[in-house]
Amino acid sequence: MHPEPQPAFLAGTSAMAGLMRSHDWSATAVGGPRGWPQSLRSVVHLMLGSGFPMFVAWGPTLEMLYNDAYAEVLGRKHPAALGSPFRTVWYDILEDIMPLVERALAGETFLMENLLLRMQRKGYEEDTWFTFSYSPVLDEAGRTAGFYCVCTETTGMVLAERHQRAEQERLQALFQQAPGFVAVLHAPDYVFEVVNPAYEQLVGYRKLLGLTLRQAVPEAEEQGFVALLDQVLRTGEPFVGRGVRALLHQQDGEQREAWVDFVYQPLVNPAGSVDGIFVYGVEVTEQMRAQQALLAFSNSIPAIAWEAAPSGKVERLNSQWVAYTGQAEENALGQGWTEALHPEDTERVRSQWKEIREQGGEWNAEMRLRRHDGVWRWFHTRAVPQRDAQGKVLRWFGTASDIEDARRATLALEAADRQKDVFLATLAHELRNPLAPIRTAVHLLAKEQVSEAVRKRSVEIIGRQVGHMARLLDDLIDVARITQRRLVLKPEWVRVQAIVDTALEAAAPLAEAKRHTLGARVSRPQQWVRADPLRLSQVLANLLNNAAKYTDHGGRITLEVGIDGAWVLFTVTDTGIGLGAEALQKVFAMFAQEQAALDRAEGGLGIGLALAKGLVELHGGTITAYSGGLGQGSRFEVRLPLLEHPDEPARVAPAAQPAAAGRSRLVLLADDNVDAAEVLAELLRLEGHEVKVAHDGHAAAGLAAYLQPQVLVLDIGMPGLNGYEVARQVRAQPWGPRALLIAATGWGQEEDRRRAMEAGFDLHFTKPFAPEQLLDAIRSWPAGGRGG
Numbered sequence: 001m002h003p004e005p006q007p008a009f010l011a012g013t014s015a016m017a018g019l020m021r022s023h024d025w026s027a028t029a030v031g032g033p034r035g036w037p038q039s040l041r042s043v044v045h046l047m048l049g050s051g052f053p054m055f056v057a058w059g060p061t062l063e064m065l066y067n068d069a070y071a072e073v074l075g076r077k078h079p080a081a082l083g084s085p086f087r088t089v090w091y092d093i094l095e096d097i098m099p100l101v102e103r104a105l106a107g108e109t110f111l112m113e114n115l116l117l118r119m120q121r122k123g124y125e126e127d128t129w130f131t132f133s134y135s136p137v138l139d140e141a142g143r144t145a146g147f148y149c150v151c152t153e154t155t156g157m158v159l160a161e162r163h164q165r166a167e168q169e170r171l172q173a174l175f176q177q178a179p180g181f182v183a184v185l186h187a188p189d190y191v192f193e194v195v196n197p198a199y200e201q202l203v204g205y206r207k208l209l210g211l212t213l214r215q216a217v218p219e220a221e222e223q224g225f226v227a228l229l230d231q232v233l234r235t236g237e238p239f240v241g242r243g244v245r246a247l248l249h250q251q252d253g254e255q256r257e258a259w260v261d262f263v264y265q266p267l268v269n270p271a272g273s274v275d276g277i278f279v280y281g282v283e284v285t286e287q288m289r290a291q292q293a294l295l296a297f298s299n300s301i302p303a304i305a306w307e308a309a310p311s312g313k314v315e316r317l318n319s320q321w322v323a324y325t326g327q328a329e330e331n332a333l334g335q336g337w338t339e340a341l342h343p344e345d346t347e348r349v350r351s352q353w354k355e356i357r358e359q360g361g362e363w364n365a366e367m368r369l370r371r372h373d374g375v376w377r378w379f380h381t382r383a384v385p386q387r388d389a390q391g392k393v394l395r396w397f398g399t400a401s402d403i404e405d406a407r408r409a410t411l412a413l414e415a416a417d418r419q420k421d422v423f424l425a426t427l428a429h430e431l432r433n434p435l436a437p438i439r440t441a442v443h444l445l446a447k448e449q450v451s452e453a454v455r456k457r458s459v460e461i462i463g464r465q466v467g468h469m470a471r472l473l474d475d476l477i478d479v480a481r482i483t484q485r486r487l488v489l490k491p492e493w494v495r496v497q498a499i500v501d502t503a504l505e506a507a508a509p510l511a512e513a514k515r516h517t518l519g520a521r522v523s524r525p526q527q528w529v530r531a532d533p534l535r536l537s538q539v540l541a542n543l544l545n546n547a548a549k550y551t552d553h554g555g556r557i558t559l560e561v562g563i564d565g566a567w568v569l570f571t572v573t574d575t576g577i578g579l580g581a582e583a584l585q586k587v588f589a590m591f592a593q594e595q596a597a598l599d600r601a602e603g604g605l606g607i608g609l610a611l612a613k614g615l616v617e618l619h620g621g622t623i624t625a626y627s628g629g630l631g632q633g634s635r636f637e638v639r640l641p642l643l644e645h646p647d648e649p650a651r652v653a654p655a656a657q658p659a660a661a662g663r664s665r666l667v668l669l670a671d672d673n674v675d676a677a678e679v680l681a682e683l684l685r686l687e688g689h690e691v692k693v694a695h696d697g698h699a700a701a702g703l704a705a706y707l708q709p710q711v712l713v714l715d716i717g718m719p720g721l722n723g724y725e726v727a728r729q730v731r732a733q734p735w736g737p738r739a740l741l742i743a744a745t746g747w748g749q750e751e752d753r754r755r756a757m758e759a760g761f762d763l764h765f766t767k768p769f770a771p772e773q774l775l776d777a778i779r780s781w782p783a784g785g786r787g788g
Helices: 015-023 038-048 066-078 093-103 155-177 197-202 218-222 224-234 285-297 319-325 334-340 345-358 405-444 452-483 496-513 535-550 581-586 610-619 674-686 698-706 724-734 752-759 769-779
Strands: 054-058 063-066 108-118 125-137 143-154 181-186 191-195 239-249 253-268 276-285 304-308 314-317 364-369 378-385 393-400 492-495 517-522 528-531 556-564 567-575 623-629 632-642 665-672 690-694 713-714 741-743 765-766
Touching: 015 066, 038 054, 038 125, 038 143, 054 066, 063 066, 063 108, 063 364, 066 143, 093 108, 093 125, 093 143, 125 674, 143 528, 155 492, 155 535, 181 253, 191 334, 197 304, 218 224, 218 632, 224 239, 224 253, 224 276, 224 319, 239 765, 253 285, 253 378, 276 535, 285 769, 304 319, 314 334, 314 364, 314 724, 334 345, 378 405, 405 452, 405 632, 452 665, 492 496, 492 535, 496 517, 496 535, 496 556, 528 535, 528 632, 535 556, 535 567, 535 632, 581 623, 610 623, 610 632, 632 698, 665 698, 698 724, 713 724, 741 769
Parallel strands: 517 556, 665 690, 665 713, 713 741, 741 765
Antiparallel strands: 054 063, 054 143, 108 125, 125 143, 181 191, 181 276, 239 253, 253 276, 304 314, 304 393, 364 378, 378 393, 492 528, 556 567, 567 632, 623 632
16 A cells, blocks of 8 residues: 655645654644645645744644744744644743734734743743734635744844943943043044033033034134144044143133143044044042142141252252241252251261162151250151152152150150159059068967967057058059049038148157157137048148158157138148259159158158149149258148138038947858958958858859848959849849948949949948948948838
8 A cells, every 4th residue: 555645735845844744633623734724734835935933823722833943943842832732832921922812813913023922942931032923814714713923033132232232331331430531522523422421520511412622612722632633633643641731611601720631542443544532531630739739838837848959958948947947048058957957966967868868768867956046946857759760869858847845745754654663663662561560460470379469469560551551552542533533522611720630640640650749830720611621631641741751750840720811821841851953843743752762661652742732733722842952851831722611610410320239140251362251251250240251253143142141242353253243133132122232342443333333232342441341331231221
């Protein structure tokens, strides 16, 4: 048997013709090719012979027939798409394409250009663009039986156009955003094709595009810019201008002066000829004006400014040279300026200047220059060379600045530093002195055979020496508070006699120990003075003790009080070692001591008089020292304002009533210094209190939660938790608000007290505090705690 011959319209050699001949059409609605109507056969025959992508969708389900070119459009959908319904093949674009299919099936023929379709023809989604036409296909009865499509994929073209458009927009943005001015001029008439905002701003926002340079900016030709463009057009070589001055017309009719740096760059076409010029530049008007101002600036600066040739000869000086030295500029040129040098500096400066010129480096030197009134002052001179491209020195530029005051300040700082070293050495000495008897007394107390008298004497020694150390620390803290302006006075109306009595009482022990005669004369014992009684007594006691220290045994010290005009005058006079003229000038400075006093055991820290001065000034008064010289004794005068006293005497606050003694409390004592904690614990136990001790913050917090003590004495700087943190934890407990919390710490500034109060402490004791201070605080605390 011979195979059944295929219809002639499928006789072609294309791949799709072969597929159509071999395809099993029995399962399709369109049926075998022999049964296809003539209209469908004609379309298929035309389609298979075309090189353009084409397809026809036929029948009720719009089964697809297509040519080889369209098979490439289908991607992985081919060959399964052959004979398959259109909706099955293009399920991924139905939402976009079906409205168009309906139009074709309704009998409309139309063209779509660059339609975006998101397809899944290659196993992934992609954006594609197509230009295509849809036409209805009629059956033998003249009814629409399907539609016919001729298409071209334009994805590559669309993407290329988008890229080109993006590049154009990017270049346009670069032009618009360029910090300099940009323009493109088309030759030979220099027509503006492109300008950016900076160029428009430069020329006063006039119309430019489409106009020639001569039309839009006529002044450019007058000032030679068109001639430069002609030169670039003729030679094909770029032109670079720097600091070029231009006068530009403005819309208000005025001219604006501008300086520009710019380049004219020729644009060469494919034929090799110049058909345009690219203009780029920046306006440097401000820089040029700054340079002009700099010329005037040298005459306005306080320093002397000068300019010299490579040889070192001065060629120019600013007006400050004449103002300071009085020497005319013409007389100072060359080497004439050296006439103003101090004779002791002349040779050194000349030698240094010569050496620096030979080396070509930067010159820094200090020298004395004579002022017009003959006064010599120190100056710092600095000079730097200006070089050419090969490094050759073209000239020197230099300044000379007055450093006399800075030099004096430096010397003062160095002196202060030396005083600090002396102070630290003295402080070490003053702290070691009491430590020696304390250590010896402790050693005696540890011996079993020591007598009760020796034991009592040892305890007295320890107490006395600890008191001495505490006073040293108190003085240091007071000076720090005054320096930081944190010391606050508590002024009240007080009798002069009361102040004198307190000061004499404080000074009596040292005076008696040195067998001095200590006396006082008060002209008006009942005179009122407005002062902080504690601090004023401290000032007078400091002066009296100072006099006692620096007066040999058996001397005489007198405190006198009287009225001197508008002042209450306190005078302390001694027959001591006196003060030299230099010592008088700095006697109230920190750490200052008369050299003759440094060999004395009771030399002190050198802060007592500084403290006294600070306290007196806080009262609005003055303090002055007088002495006839070494061995002539000293006199210190303190003046406080004589104010109108009140009509009634100041009220005296009633003395606090002592709390009941013998009340035992449960006390938690926390301090990482084991010795300090144990000694204080023993003292509290001797008073009848039950005491528990912790040596770190965590232990203190744990014991507090367990014992619920009535009193907590907490160090601040403990490991683990600090005292602030322990206090906050205690206050957070149900029993915590009733407890007495005392901060016992070496941190004694006002800020430390404030932090302690904020953390919940009731009291803040600065170490070393008097033990009785702690005992009194515990005795006076109500049994029921706060509100108890």
